[in-house]
Amino acid sequence: MFFLKTLPSRQMIEGYVAKTREGDSDTIEQALSLLRNASLLIRQLNTYFRNNDFSQLRFLVLVVIDREPERNSLLASELAERLDVSRPVLSRTLKGLIADGLISAKADDRDGRAKQVSLTGSGKQKLSDLMPGYFRQICFFMNEQETEVFQQGQY
Amino acid sequence: MFFLKTLPSRQMIEGYVAKTREGDSDTIEQALSLLRNASLLIRQLNTYFRNNDFSQLRFLVLVVIDREPERNSLLASELAERLDVSRPVLSRTLKGLIADGLISAKADDRDGRAKQVSLTGSGKQKLSDLMPGYFRQICFFMNEQETEVFQQGQY
């Protein structure tokens, strides 16, 4: 997250760039807009998931299992490859999803350490329950942005 | 943060959009790219600050006090207006910055509840120590992106 509500003015950025002799103002301004816009959207999505007693990470775990073509289960290690969170966080999150009956896990046949994870019926249901609202949040936000920041060429 | 390393394919998105009858694929794709790019940059910046025994929020507090024109102190409540974090987090962060001698606080003359916060010498020093590297991180990342995702029109 990027917590600055109002980005530094162009002048301010140019002042810092001149002082540090590092970077160029356009790039900095563009990057700060990127950070701020994304942070606003992330906030909105987190609120959406919280309101549905869920979390973005839980949702993405379901998505990643669901989107795997030709397979209905994934190893936890494969999930870890596809998701940019630490292994302990993934472990804990899977535990929660299992406890809630949204995924099921069984030991892998070939590798005694590994865990096969798949969506349960309620997992698939949860995913399709959440997806429309998720898209709605995104589109609502993007339309908002279009009429504000994006038009001003800040992004 | 948005944790999906590889965004859903265009086809995948179109599948979900069709199923949910919600949103349009271009907007979704654009938003997911926004989220993912920003998350990568935030990761890089967090790493930069951590390597310097600091944090993004601490840095932004210093920036916000520093950038205030014609003033050398701000009320904690004014900081809260400018930064998108909860009050308790701001409280805790200010406490840490005071303990490290980077800012100083004194009770406000007019309002017995309020706190005037200002940068100390080391606070100003810390800020100018960190700023060039901060800009360097940003520019490095943006150049990287230019040669990858941005060119592909995903953003």
Add this chain to the structure above:
DNA sequence: TCGATTTAATTATCATGATAACTAAATCGA
């Protein structure tokens, strides 16, 4: 083939975000 290394997953612990509940001061309004 068996000791060393790597890999999969978890446990323990910390850092840093949030909300709810609180204290105390300021302000509002009948």
Add this chain to the structure above:
DNA sequence: TCGATTTAGTTATCATGATAATTAAATCGA
């Protein structure tokens, strides 16, 4: 003017991210 409300800030607690260390299984190589 004084009780009610609002505002500033903190404390207590929880949620969720991270890293370091651990366990156990698999694999590598002399």
